[in-house]
Amino acid sequence: MRHTIYLYRDPINGDVMALNCLVSIDKEKRMEEAVQGQRSAAWDSTDVESAFDRFLSQVSDMAYLVDPATHELVCGNLAFYRRLGKTGRECAGHKCYELLYDRSLPCVFCPNLKKKQVRMGIWENYNSYLNQRFLMKNRLVEWEGRTLLLAFAIDISEIKQELQGDHLQEEKSQLIGEANSRIISCLYSMAEARNAQAALDCAADVLTAHYRPSHLRFVLPRENGFGYACVSGWDGRGELGRPMEQHLEEWLSRMQPSACREVDGAQEILPESFELYQDMESQRIGEMAVIPMEIADRELGYLVMLDREKQQPLQMAETLSYFVGREIRHRKDARQLEHSIYHDSLTGLLNRSSYDRYRRDYNRDDSSSIGVICADINDLRAVNEAQGTKAGDELICRLANLLKQHFPRNQVFRLNSNEFDMILENLTEPEFEEKLEQMKATLSLTAGLSVSLGSVWDDQERNLDDVQKQAVELMRLEKQRYYENQPRTRKLGRTESLRQLLQAIERRSFRVFLQPKVFLNSGSLAGAEALIRYYDEEKGIISPAAFVGNLEWENLISHIDLFVLEEVCRMMERWNQSGHALTISFNFSRITLLSNDIVRSVESIVKKYQVDRSRLEIEVTESIGELGKDTICKVLRRFGDLGYRISLDDFGTKYSNLAVLSDIRFDVLKLDKSLVSKSCDDRVSRQVVRHVISMCNDLHIRTVAEGVEEEDQERILREANCEIGQGYRYGKPMAEDEFERLWIR
Incomplete structure (x- = not known):
C-alpha cells in the first residue's frame, strides 16, 4: 500500500485541508501497464513532443499546459487525453474550458495568476461535465520561451465518498493529533519553500520540536552517484563535527539500511563501524534512529536523529520522511x-530556449560592452554522410568542450546542429580580442576539427540582436571562403556561381560605366561615379538591378566591388599620365565592408596602380546602421585614416538617421534623388534640402545632389550652396571611351 496525503485550501474559508489516501501499489502497477498498452491509441503522433510532454506523460493524474492569455491548450499527458477520450490532434486549438467543462466562456474560478507567480495554487473543484471531484494544482512555468500554466487535476471522488463512511472515522480522528497537524503544516511549508535546502529546514524544525534530538541530519546520495553526503541538519548540543559526519556517510554507504532502525547504544554499531562507534562514545551519544527516505526508484536517502530527549514513536518521523523524500524527488525532477x-542534451551547453530567455532579459544599460563570437563546424554534413552521425556528434562535443574550457564563466549556446554562440559582457576590446585569439590558437592545434568564426565587439549601442546577427554574417562569409578553397566543393552550389562570375569578369562581360559630376557654380567636371553594368550579347547592356541582388544573396558582391575598384584605378593611372587628376567614387556593399581582409585587398589594388588615395571616394549607404554598424564604422575609419574619402550615399531615403554622421567622419554626403526631385514643387522638401546642406557646410562635409534633371532643381541647389550635382542634366552613365571623349579633352 502507498500512503498519500493531499493538501488543499478550502475555497470558502481558506482553511488548509488534508486527505489521507491508501492506494494499492499492485493495482497501480496494473493500471500503469494498461496505460502503456494504450499509449499508441491515446497519443497522436502529430502531437507536440518535448521534454515537458515526456515529463507530463509520466504523471498518472491528468496534467496539461495552457496558454494563460488565451486559455488555449498547448499539450496534455496521456491521462488527460484518455480521460477526455480524445487525441492530441482533436484537442489542438481548443480552449481548456471547452475541453474540460464544455463551456463557451472561461470558468469563474479560474485563478488570476500574476506573471511572476511561482507558488503552486491548490483548490478543490467539482467538474459537473466529467462528473468528478478534483484537487486542482497549478502554477506558471517557463516552457520553450513562453509563460504557460501547468495544471494537475487529481481525482478525489472516491476518497471523498470513503471519508463519508463510518469505517474511516478513526483515520479522520487521527488527523486532529499533534503529529499529523505538524505534518500538514510542514508539507505546506515545504511546498512553498524556495529551494530544497529551505524545504529540509522546514522538516528539521518539525522533527526537532517533536523529538528534541541532540543532533539531526538529512543524508542524501551524492550528485555523482557515489556514496552519501550530509546536506542539512540541526545541532542542539554542540557541534556534531565533520569527522563523525564522514563516518556516518561511510556507514550508510556500506550498510544502506532499507527499513527504519533504532540503534540502542554505541556497542550495537561496533561490528559495523569502529570509527562511528568511537564517535558515539567520545560524544556520549546513547542512541541513534535511522529512517530511510525513497528519493527515487531504488535510491534511498536517510533521516538520522541522535539522542532523542522525547522518546516518541517513530511513526511521525517515518511519515514525514516519506514526504521529504517525495519533495526532494519532485524538486530533483523539476x-x-x-x-x-534550457540545455542541449548532447553537449550540456545552453540551448536555443535558454538563448531566447537570455535575449528577453538582456538590458544593454546594465552592460558596458557586449561581444559575440559565432562558431560553426565546417564539413559537418559531409562527416555525417560519410562516417555517420556518431562521428558528427563527436565533433560537436569536441568543440563544445573546447568552448567550455575557454569560456567557463560566459554564456555559451548551441543554437542549432553546428552553430555555437558565445556572449561576453563587460569586457574591454583588448580582453575580448585576447580571448578570441586564445580560442583560435587552440582550434588551430586541434586536428580534425575545422571551424568558421565570426566575432563582433561593441561598447556603443550594445544591441544584442544587431551584434549577434553581424557575428553570424561574418561567420558565414568565412565559411564561404573556406569552401571556396576546398577542391571537392568547387563544382557545387555557391562555388560554381563564383566560378561563373569570375569567368564573366575575365571575358569582360562586366563593364564599368561612368556618370559625371559637375560643380554647380561653374559647370566644370568635378569627378565621376563608377557604376557596374553587365553586357549580354543578345540583350545588350543590363542594369545592375537585374543581378546585384543575387550576388548579394550569395555573398559574391565583394568580387564585383573589387573589380570596379581595379577598373577605376586602371583608368585613373592612365588619366594621371595625361595630366588629368579626377576624383572617382565607387560603391562598396555592406557585405564587402564586413569582409575580414577588405582593407588589405583594397590597399593591394591601389598600390598596384600607384593611385592617390585622396582621389578615391568610397560610397556607403545609410543602411549600414541597420546591421553590423560597429564593425563597418571601424573599417571606414581605417580607410579614412589611410587617406581615402568616405561618402554617405542615398541620404534622404525612407527615414534618414542623422546619428550616423557622428559615428563616421564623412567627407561627402549625397542627397538622394527623391529629395532633389521634390525640391521644386514641395516647400517642405526644399527646406529640408537647404537645412541639410547648411548642416553639412558647418561640418565641412561636401554635398552632392543626385538625380538633377531640370534647370530649376539646379538653381535651387545652387542657391542652397550645394557644391556638386550629378544626374541626367549632365550626362547618363556612359562607357569609358565616351566619358573620355565628352569630359576629358
Missing part, C-alpha cells in the same frame, strides 16, 4: 526538467 528545457 531541476532535471528545467535543465532539459
